[in-house]
Amino acid sequence: RKEVEQDPGPFNVPEGATVAFNCTYSNSASQSFFWYRQDCRKEPKLLMSVYSSGNEDGRFTAQLNRASQYISLLIRDSKLSDSATYLCVVNRGYSSASKIIFGSGTRLSIRP
């Protein structure tokens, strides 16, 4: 089983739609969770950290469910510029300082 699993997509949705991605992780000791965005032929960029209570940044909402070991990302009112691959990222836990594991990514395509 992969340490971090994501639905690879692709998700193809119309502009203005709401889209949600889920991600599951296997290491129950993981403490930090992130969503990164990667545009084609570019480096990954931190989109948002995910906090226990859930957090929101504009049109983006991240949720964490520790009991079920999954993380979600919700994008509301999607824009054409949201088209990218979204990477779920989890740290490895206490004994692996600062090491993070990337999911395989979910491709999102927003159509006009």
Place this chain on the structure above:
Amino acid sequence: SAVISQKPSRDICQRGTSLTIQCQVDSQVTMMFWYRQQPGQSLTLIATANQGSEATYESGFVIDKFPISRPNLTFSTLTVSNMSPEDSSIYLCSVAGPGTYEQYFGPGTRLTVT
């Protein structure tokens, strides 16, 4: 976040040769990381590079193949040695600040081995 640059941005190399990739950060950072992203795949950690100590390699990666230097808190190099076409990939460096798991990435080096 730190500004990170990498050189070269891309290269085409012949099998059996070696390429050294440079990573420069505009501020001092404790931890630097090297990743590989093969075509259509996600990122895989190669090694963690801390200043003043040997790099720590992940399973499947060895120092003879991917020697790393970290001479100071703003610079690191990764060498891909005795290259084969299977080494064709994007190589990225990243940095993390103290006490955080957030990482920020350089623009990557696109390597093609023929």
